[in-house]
Amino acid sequence: MTRRPTLKLLVLVPALALVLAGCGDDSGDGGEAGNGGPELVNEGTLTNCTGLPYKPFEYEENGEVIGFDIDLVQMVADKLGVEQEVIDTPFDGIQSGADFNSGKCDISSAGMTITDERKQNIDFSDPYFEATQALVAKKGSGIADITDLGGKKLGAQNSTTGFDYANENAEGADIVNFEDLGLLLTAVESGQVDAGINDNGVLYDWVKEKTDFQVVKEFDTGEQYGMGVRKGNTALLDVVNEVLAEAQSSGEYDRLYEKWFGTKPPAK
CATH class of the missing domain: 3.40.190.10 (Periplasmic binding protein-like II)
Incomplete structure (x- = not known):
């Protein structure tokens, strides 16, 4: 089949304004990313590589990228005090680690299953979705x-x-x-x-x-989904895992799950 000749760049304006107890950063100075926190590909921006469409996890509607994964990454961006930018790119570049190693993105939320093979190329967050x-x-x-x-x-x-x-x-x-x-x-x-x-x-x-x-x-x-980061990027991975844990404990994860899937998460 024909591959897409160019990458499609989509900027997500963070109008979501998610409120998560203990997750916000009101300093307005770049958050942890500017104060000894994770180094980002582009200053002031958490760049998220994903593969569109993958509704309801990530897809474009009225010129904006939205979805369950996008909302979760927005929490990470809010924690860091930066904006989220979404790049639509072929999935192979994500799971192979090439997009991280080339400096294209900081993180990937792409409905991506954690596998041993992919663990050789990228580091995964704690699991956040079962599939x-x-x-x-x-x-x-x-x-x-x-x-x-x-x-x-x-x-x-x-x-x-x-x-x-x-x-x-x-x-x-x-x-x-x-x-x-x-x-x-x-x-x-x-x-x-x-x-x-x-x-x-x-x-x-x-x-x-x-x-x-x-x-x-x-x-x-x-299968279980995880967010991916560059191999060895523990500073960012620690923030992602902290945000996911806080979302679970605060009930925000359940709210987002019901928003995008129309039902409560399955009982564990």
Whole structure:
């Protein structure tokens, strides 16, 4: 498939103004980033690399990047007393560590599963979301499981755990690789592929509007999302983990979860 020729730069104006007990910085002088805190790629800015669209985690609406992940990173930016800037970039550059090593970004919130392979390239925050792989297909297609795809086309997203799962388990299927989730779901809707595999959260969100389609199967892959930073960037990682812990204890995490997913987080 054709890769996007250029990167799309999107600046998120922090109008969110999230209030988190113990998380704010009212000094207005750059926060921890300017006072012995984490060094940032661009002074006064927390640069967040992500791959759009990945609704409801990160997507563009009316010229602004919004979503569950974006709100969480905004808390980190608020803690540091800086603005958040979002860069849309192919996912492979994130999970390989290339975008961090080249100085493109400080952090990545991209619905990214923590894996041992990725840990070799980047450092992860504490887990903040549980996910699993799922299969989406048109209603009445006769597809109920990945084993029904022999001789059929299965769409998967490049460099993702869904792509890996498809290659390991979709015996006899023709796996079609797509650069991002938007292209993958467009192919499912148009019939270019017979089914698509990706994380359950984004697929369930998609079928709310695309009512001719359904999530036909979930696979118990036991995945957890983490935010990524450059290998060895413990100063920033410590702040991210502190913010996530405070969000959990204050109830702000639950509020954001319900805002973006329409339900309370599953009980642990």
